[in-house]
Amino acid sequence: MKTIKKALLTTVLTLSATVSMACEVTVGVVLELTGPAGAFGQAGAKSIEMAFRDINEAGGVIDGCMLVTDTRDSQSQGNVAVDQATQLVNIREVPVLIGGIISSVSVPIVTSVTAPAKVVQVSPASSSPTLTQLGREGITGGYFFRTITSDALQGVAAAKYARDSGLDNLAIIHVNNDFGVNLMREFTAAFEALGGNIKSTTAYNENQPSYASEVTAALGSTPDALYLISYPVDGATIARTWISQGGPQKYLFNDGLNTPDFIDAVGARFLEGAYGTSSGTTETPSTRYFYENYAEVSGGFEPSAPAADRSYDAGALVGLAIAKAGVAEADAIRAAIREVVDPEGEPIYAGPEEFGKALGLIAEGRAIKYEGVIGPVSFDEVGDISGPFRLWKIEDGGIVTTGQMTTEDVAETMSSLN
Secondary structure, eight states: OHHHHHHHHHHHHHHHHHHHHHOEEEEEEEEOOSSTTHHHHHHHHHHHHHHHHHHHHTTOBTTTBEEEEEEEEOTTOHHHHHHHHHIIIIISOOSEEEEOSSHHHHHHHIIIIIHHHTOEEEESSOOOHHHHHHHHTTSSTTOEEESSOOHHHHHHHHHHHHHHTTOOEEEEEEESSHHHHHHHHHHHHHHHHTTOEEEEEEEEOSSOSOOHHHHHHHHTTOOSEEEEEOOHHHHHHHHHHHHHTTOOSOEEEOGGGOSHHHHHHHOHHHHTTOEEEEEOOOOOHHHHHHHHHGGGTSTTOOTTSTTHHHHHHHHHHHHHHHHHHSSSOHHHHHHHHHHTBOTTSEEEOSSHHHHHHHHHHHHTTOOEEEEETTEEOOOOTTSOOOOOEEEEEEETTEEEEEEEEOHHHHHHHHHHHO
């Protein structure tokens, strides 16, 4: 009898251990793994996986449960993104969703899926001012956050950089979606207020085999340079067409073209001296950790790939918020996201060792302040962050940082324009 009882007890303990080890918290992820923004989404997915790996190695969340992702491809299309997000929210019942990368994916997700369902959404790279407005109108319900600055600020930074770099008469070719239209408008207002001249503005629709008519229209205004607001695949097609039609080889690019894929597709010799802006970083130990370790999981993507750094932060913030909430419930996670960047909290950086420290502090009921790969962040009332902008230039086939505009610099410029 004792032998039987002992065997039963052993079986129960083994089953309990197996259940404990199998405990998982699933986070939904909808990213642009294919389509015009596919390179961004692929790099971002690797970053999120890295952040979750680091938290899991540190001990996991909610009594040691492991963070796992259910990752879906939006194909860079809003309608596909909504369908995938609906499955994650309604069928998988995830309490939080990370995505999308581009605004034309994130906006329909938040308006059609996450906000109505009261599920948290964190976008690593959607920068449209529309998302700010949705928050101010109460449509997002406080469930939306993003780890990138708004294009309302990038437009000002880009305009100032262009004028300081001697660009006077520009043609703009921009993707005809929420992101492209808003960045074009913000840039145009600032550029003209700073004394620049917009010779023409031409919108284009994505995934076209040719953009000859759009380039012809832009060149008809006889500009001195081109401001191209695009993604790598379509952007390369437009840039090659611009070059083949004899357009002036002076350029300003948005952050979406800050990638070796774009440069290689166009030809480095044609882009020498081109300018660009991206959301920047304020270096922390997290920045160094990410740049030194990303290659372990990246599958060949560089840590400087657009959206890679801020996708890690999106994953880290979600994971720490779940640990802080203590339950996999949306409302608790929504509150906890702000709590894990508490200005009065103990500074926490990226990596298993630091996350282990964070989990210990959370267990003790103490405040933490995650200072991420992109720098220390805090969220305003609509889930926006403020931060610096990186100024860069293409030299010898590579992307070289030439300077930075701080939040204060942008604010000062905006003030001077009013």
